[in-house]
Each structure stands twice: as C-alpha cells, then as structure tokens.
Amino acid sequence: MTLQEIWNGPLPPPEVRTGDQMRAVLADPACAAEHPLYFMYRDVARNDADREWLLGCDLRFDITVIPPATLCGEYVKTKGHYHPASPEGPAYPELYQVLAGTAHYLLQDRDLADAVVIRAAGGDAVLIPPGYGHVTINPGGGDLVMANLVSTRFASEYAFFEEHRGAAYYEFEGGEWVKNPHSPRHPPLRFVDPVEIPALCIRHGRPIYDLIGRYACLAYLNAPAEAMESLAYL
Numbered sequence: 001m002t003l004q005e006i007w008n009g010p011l012p013p014p015e016v017r018t019g020d021q022m023r024a025v026l027a028d029p030a031c032a033a034e035h036p037l038y039f040m041y042r043d044v045a046r047n048d049a050d051r052e053w054l055l056g057c058d059l060r061f062d063i064t065v066i067p068p069a070t071l072c073g074e075y076v077k078t079k080g081h082y083h084p085a086s087p088e089g090p091a092y093p094e095l096y097q098v099l100a101g102t103a104h105y106l107l108q109d110r111d112l113a114d115a116v117v118i119r120a121a122g123g124d125a126v127l128i129p130p131g132y133g134h135v136t137i138n139p140g141g142g143d144l145v146m147a148n149l150v151s152t153r154f155a156s157e158y159a160f161f162e163e164h165r166g167a168a169y170y171e172f173e174g175g176e177w178v179k180n181p182h183s184p185r186h187p188p189l190r191f192v193d194p195v196e197i198p199a200l201c202i203r204h205g206r207p208i209y210d211l212i213g214r215y216a217c218l219a220y221l222n223a224p225a226e227a228m229e230s231l232a233y234l
Contacts, residue, residue, distance in 0.1 A: 006099050006145050007063060009046035014039035017079065019071070025079055025166035027178065031072035038066040038078065044147075050212050057215055058152045058222055063099070066136070066144040073172045075104075080135035080161035082110065083128075084154050088225035090130040094150045095221065097125045097208045101144035104137040106167050107234070110160075112185035115168050116192055116234055117177075123205040124194040129231045130224050133160065135167045139175065149208055151221045192234070199230040 003011070017040065019033025026033070041063040045051035054061060069076040083092040096105065098120045105118040105126050110133070120126050128134050138144040161167065168183040179186045196203050201217035211217045220227035 011041050014041050024162045027074045027170040028072040033071050040064050060152050062148050064146050066138040068141050075137050075139050075171045077135050077137040081156040081158045082133040090224040092151050094128040096148045099145040101142050102140035106135040107132040115187045116190045120194050125202045126194050137171050
C-alpha cells in the first residue's frame with residue numbers, strides 16, 4: 001500500500017532524515033548509513049479549512065514514513081526528543097497514531113527513572129505524556145507510516161539524545177534490547193500496550209485526523225495542566 005493510498009490528501013515535500021544526520025544517536029556511529037532513513041511531512045491537511053483551523057489553534061498534523069532497515073543490526077528509528085515545559089508547568093504532550101506497519105515507541109522520563117516501550121500497530125493511538133522523551137522504532141518488515149498531532153507553541157529538544165548517543169536502550173534485530181553505554185541510567189524496561197483514553201477522545205481505530213475541528217478533544221496539547229489526571233496514564 002502506497003502513502004497516497006493511506007493518506008487521501010495532498011502532501012508537501014518531505015523533510016528527509018539521513019543516516020549522516022542520525023550518527024550521533026546510533027549504537028554504531030561508524031555504521032555505513034548515507035541513505036535517507038525516514039521522511040517527515042509537516043503541516044499536513046486535507047483541505048484549506050482544516051489547515052486554517054489547525055493554524056488558528058496552534059496545532060500541527062504531520063505524517064512520518066520510516067521504511068524498514070537495520071543499521072549494523074540496530075532497527076531504524078527516529079532521532080528522539082523531549083518537549084519543554086508549558087507556561088503552566090507540565091511539559092507538552094503529543095498524540096501519535098500508526099496508519100500502517102508496526103511501531104515501538106520508546107519513552108523515557110528526564111530523570112531516567114522510567115523507561116517504557118509501547119508496541120503499536122495499524123489504528124493504534126499512542127499518547128506521549130508530559131515529561132517523557134520518545135524515540136519511534138520500526139521493527140517490522142514494511143513501511144511504518146504514522147501521524148501525529150502536536151502543539152506549535154514549542155520547539156522539540158534533541159540535545160539530551162545527541163549528548164548521550166540515543167536513548168537508554170537500542171533495539172536490535174530479533175527484538176533484542178541493548179543498554180546504551182553512554183546513558184547515565186538504565187531503568188528496567190516496561191512493555192505496555194496502547195491505551196484508550198476516552199476523556200481525551202483517544203480510541204483505537206478512530207483516525208486522530210477526525211479530531212480536527214474538535215478543540216475540546218485537543219486542548220490538552222496546548223494546556224496539559226488542565227488534563228493531568230488523564231495524561232498521567234503510564
């Protein structure tokens with residue numbers, strides 16, 4: 001299935017993350033990986049009305065495509081980042097949904113007291129709660145296509161992952177999780193399934209794009225302090 005078959009709408013030119021741009025977070029930085037690793041389509045909308053609504057609400061809808069690959073045995077992944085604190089205190093969350101393929105969302109809090117792997121497949125929605133950095137891994141044999149909804153009121157923070165050569169763990173072929181020797185701590189990995197959160201309109205199989213136009217369902221992306229009871233689900 002092609003991306004155009006998955007996404008029924010226009011797409012802007014993608015931002016491309018190359019192997020050279022990812023060396024700082026790879027298990028083996030010397031691994032030959034000059035080719036593109038994944039593609040990020042930013043500010044996506046099916047029509048002008050949806051785009052104007054997103055802009056007016058300080059929200060953005062993106063699509064990311066991660067083809068299957070291994071880099072010297074490590075599964076291909078995103079670079080990893082944290083979100084800063086909102087004006088009210090809690091860090092900004094983010095909402096993902098797998099449109100095709102399989103994803104492992106590796107989450108870790110800033111103190112490295114907790115590390116969680118959320119295993120998701122087509123239709124599953126995954127909420128990144130406040131305070132957790134996250135890396136998305138494609139452990140499958142086909143393209144991973146995922147969407148996300150996120151506030152535009154902040155810039156993602158990549159420095160921690162770059163300084164420590166990735167997250168606390170790397171995932172290798174066969175599902176082997178290897179400790180990153182450059183990480184300050186290695187909390188035990190917890191493996192969980194995606195969770196529905198009806199209070200935030202998060203239900204598996206329901207396209208998160210359908211939440212556009214329903215600000216009451218997405219207000220927490222801009223103001224997480226008002227929904228912390230639902231956001232603290234891990």
